[in-house]
Amino acid sequence: MLHSPDIKLFDGTPLSVLDLAPITEGSTATESFKNSVELARTVESFGFNRYWLAEHHNMPGIASSATSVLIGHIAGSTKSIRVGAGGIMLPNHATLVIAEQFGTLESLYPDRIDLGLGRAPGSDQATAYALRRTLNRGAEEFPQQVEELEEYFHGTARVRAIPGEGLNIPIWLLGSSDFSARLAAYKGFPFSFASHFAPQYTIPAIQLYKNNFRPSKTLDRPYVMVGVNVIAADTDEKAAWLATSQQQQFLDLIRNMPSQLKPPVDNMDEIWSPLEKASVERTLDARSTIVGRPDYVREKLREFIKETEADEIIVNSQIFDPKDRVHSYEILAEMLV
Known part of the structure; x- marks a missing residue:
């Protein structure tokens, strides 16, 4: 069954962390990994529930391309927090390899590993081809790959995944x-929605999942975790200034010029056009991108939880x-009860 967290936020909603392992301008992946370890240890001490890392490729500002390796590094550097993938882009991989990798992780860190699965490439088509050597296998085969993965874990596949076979590794579907x-509703899996970059689809996707959910050995009722961007600081002005780094990151993606995470700026209007500004603000919707002082963040998180009826927030x-990133999570930790 799905892990039931002890740490609660507000009315009983647990809080988790999605780390994109940012490589900041002028730094390296080595420094990014050190920062991730420090953050993971800190949020573990605060009582956060999980720490997830995401698969991205060909992205100068994201260091978590070898996601399984980094999950092992974070799990080995912490003691109790659940660590997992948010997510593994399954079409990029041979399913057996993922079963073996996560079987290895679960064997090393029992009852602490989550396997979140996505069907996007996590990059562009050229990168997808470099990963797969063919584009014949795509997102349309994702349900079949999920079935294969279950068979490897259950020990019913023709080929045995060792380690992996017989292990209870929670599978999440991401969308x-x-x-x-x-698919998550049909399989009876927990579902995590990427509201932090697709806010307009959040409520319809959650309702679809809940309305069509079929109980399974994993879950007897729907379980939804929703992503949200939070940039908290001691003042609204400081938080808004910090948030310009994320705004620049999405602006670079719109321009098809991904880069390392840039330092904050005083005036975004000197950087983006009105059309670009509207596009970034559409992605970083005010409901699922919360920027401000502690009491404002608390109020907006309450509203977000009430609107989505999420079981968990990541x-x-x-x-x-x-240091500012750690402090933002420290502010959130004060809301844990």
Whole structure:
């Protein structure tokens, strides 16, 4: 069954962390990994529930491309917090390899590993081809791959995944539209929605999942975790300034020029056009991107939880200075009861 957290936020909603392992401008992946370890240890001490890392490729500002390796590093550097993938982009991989990798992780760190699965490439088509050597296998085969993965863990596949076979590794489906919501409901899996970059689809996807959910050996009722961007600081002005790093990151993606995470700026209007500003603000919607002082963040998180009826919240905080990032989560930790 799904892990039941002890740490609660507000009315009983646990809080978790999504770390994109940012490589800040002028730094390296080595420094990013050190920062991730420090953050993981800190939020573990605060009582956060899980620490997830995401698979991205060909992205100068994201260091978590070898996601399984980094999960092992974080799990080995912490003691009790659940560590997992948010997520593994399954079409990029041979399913057996993922079963073996996560079987190894679960064997090393029992009852602490989560396997979140996505069907997007996590990059562009050229990168997807470099990963797969063919584009014949795509997102449309994702349900079949999920079935294969279950068979490896259950020991019913023709080929045995060792380690992996017989282990209880929670499988989550991740989504930014309705496809994975439907599949998660059909399979009876927990579902995590990427509201932090697809806010307009959040409520429809959650409702679709809940309305079509079929109980399984994993879950007897729907379980939804929703992503939210939070940039908290002691003042609204400081938080808004810190948030310009994330705004620049999405602006660079719109321009098809991904870069390292840039330092904050005083005036974004000197950088983006009105059209670009509207596009970034559409992605970083005010409901699922919460920027401000502690009491404002608390109020907006309450509203977000009430609107989504989420069972769990996973927080992404793209902040340039590691100390400011830790402080943002420290502010959130004060809301844990």
